[in-house]
Amino acid sequence: xxxxxxxxxxxxxxxxxxxxxxxxxxxxxxxxxxxxxxxxxxxxxxxxxxxxxxxxxxxxxxxxxxxxxxxxxxxxxxxxxxxxxxxxxxxxxxxxxxxxxxxxxxxxxxxxxxxxxxxxxxxxxxxxxxxxxxxxxxxxxxxxxxxxxxxxxxxxxxxxxxxxxxxxxxxxxxxxxxxxxxxxxxxxxxxxxxxxxxxxxxxxxxxxxxxxxxxxxxxxxxxxxxxxxxxxxxxxxxxxxxxxxxxxxxxxxxxxxxxxxxxxxxxxxxxxxxxxxxxxxxxxxxxxxxxxxxxxxxxxxxxxxxxxxxxxxxxxxxxxx
Numbered sequence: 001x002x003x004x005x006x007x008x009x010x011x012x013x014x015x016x017x018x019x020x021x022x023x024x025x026x027x028x029x030x031x032x033x034x035x036x037x038x039x040x041x042x043x044x045x046x047x048x049x050x051x052x053x054x055x056x057x058x059x060x061x062x063x064x065x066x067x068x069x070x071x072x073x074x075x076x077x078x079x080x081x082x083x084x085x086x087x088x089x090x091x092x093x094x095x096x097x098x099x100x101x102x103x104x105x106x107x108x109x110x111x112x113x114x115x116x117x118x119x120x121x122x123x124x125x126x127x128x129x130x131x132x133x134x135x136x137x138x139x140x141x142x143x144x145x146x147x148x149x150x151x152x153x154x155x156x157x158x159x160x161x162x163x164x165x166x167x168x169x170x171x172x173x174x175x176x177x178x179x180x181x182x183x184x185x186x187x188x189x190x191x192x193x194x195x196x197x198x199x200x201x202x203x204x205x206x207x208x209x210x211x212x213x214x215x216x217x218x219x220x221x222x223x224x225x226x227x228x229x230x231x232x233x234x235x236x237x238x239x240x241x242x243x244x245x246x247x248x249x250x251x252x253x254x255x256x257x258x259x260x261x262x263x264x265x266x267x268x269x270x271x272x273x274x275x276x277x278x279x280x281x282x283x284x285x286x287x288x289x290x291x292x293x294x295x296x297x298x299x300x301x302x303x304x305x306x307x308x309x310x311x312x313x314x315x316x317x318x319x320x321x
Contacts, residue, residue: 030081034068036060036089038224046081053077062098062284063091063228093228095244098284102230102242105286109139109217112170112234113151113179113201113278117162131159136233136279137169137201138288139214140314147205147214148182150310151278152293153197156181169203172239173212179203184320191317195260197293197305198313217280220287222306223247223266231270231292231302233279245270245302253303255294265303266290272302 032052034041037060046052054077057065067074068087075087118130135155141148149169158165167179181190182200192199207213223229227247235241250264268281272295281290281304290304 030084032081032085032087034087034089041089048082049080051078052081052085058089060089060091062094062101064094066090066092091228093230093244093246093284098228098230098244099242101284102232102282102286103240105215106138106217106230106232106280106282106288107240107242108172108213108215110172110232110234110240110280111137111139111149111214112237112239113137113149113155114168114170115156115158116166116168117159118164118166119162120164129162131162133159134234134237134275135277136235136275136292138217138232138278138280138291140200140217140219140288142205142207142214142216145204145206146202147177148200148202149179150291151199151201152291153192153194153199154293155278156192156199156201157194167201169201171212171214173210175210177203177205182318184318186320187317189317191313193313193317195262196309196313197261198291198310200314200318217282218285218287219311220283220285220289220307222308223283223289225249228284229268229270229289230282230284231268231272231276231279231304232282233272233276233292235273235275237275241273241276243270243272248301250306253294263309264306265293266306268302268304269300270302271295271300276302 029045033043034055036058042055044052069090113135116130116132119128121128137149137151140150156167169177169179179201181192182202183190225247231243233241245268248267251267253265272292276292279292280288283289289307292302292304294303
């Protein structure tokens with residue numbers, strides 16, 4: 001009799017415990033949070049087992065909304081909600097709208113940089129041998145009759161075995177200008193540093209004599225992983241070669257030409273080619289977020305110097321009291 005009673009009591013206790021848990025689950029409301037670019041967009045409270053109503057589509061400039069995601073999967077709004085849930089907005093770049101924007105901003109600040117290393121004789125009157133390389137650059141300032149162009153150190157470095165060099169810049173409309181490496185009046189060093197792989201060059205610039213004028217690019221902020229970006233450059237002499245992609249990661253990168261870079265570079269999926277070095281990496285608004293310096297041989301990714309590192313370089317060599 002005692003055994004039967006004990007068994008009955010145990011069954012009742014288990015049933016009560018089970019029923020109590022189910023009762024709590026069915027009456028407790030679940031919270032669904034909706035995030036856009038890491039910030040809370042809205043949230044909803046849902047009864048256990050009910051579906052959540054999809055909120056209005058969020059807007060993001062120069063992007064198209066593609067849905068709410070949980071991890072890598074697009075969320076089905078017919079799914080019963082049985083636990084608290086975070087959902088994240090996914091977007092794709094509106095390439096047409098972004099290209100139109102950039103054609104009025106960053107495209108007018110992207111230039112070709114030509115670097116000729118040469119030897120001469122007869123007091124410099126006769127050029128005996130030369131080698132010319134080509135890269136890209138971006139205008140960061142126009143003031144006092146001068147234009148200032150940011151590019152890579154390896155784009156303007158003099159080739160070994162040559163005594164002289166001549167740097168020139170060509171704008172998108174075919175105008176050419178003799179340039180030189182910038183040096184602040186209070187510094188002994190020119191604004192060119194191999195460890196940053198950055199250089200600032202300058203040339204005299206009279207907009208009154210030109211039909212079309214270059215523009216200063218607006219500076220942005222370091223992009224985050226997954227952000228949409230656009231790469232511009234002048235590979236093989238092409239003007240404003242533009243490709244779209246996104247930020248893959250930040251990673252330290254060493255190249256064949258430079259193994260001294262001691263910062264995490266941007267790795268992105270916007271294809272770049274030979275001659276794109278020194279070209280701007282911009283956000284969909286056309287703001288400078290990086291400067292391209294290398295790409296993979298199979299053209300699957302590019303590498304850029306983040307704007308925070310660019311600002312650090314400018315603080316050392318340009319913004320000096």
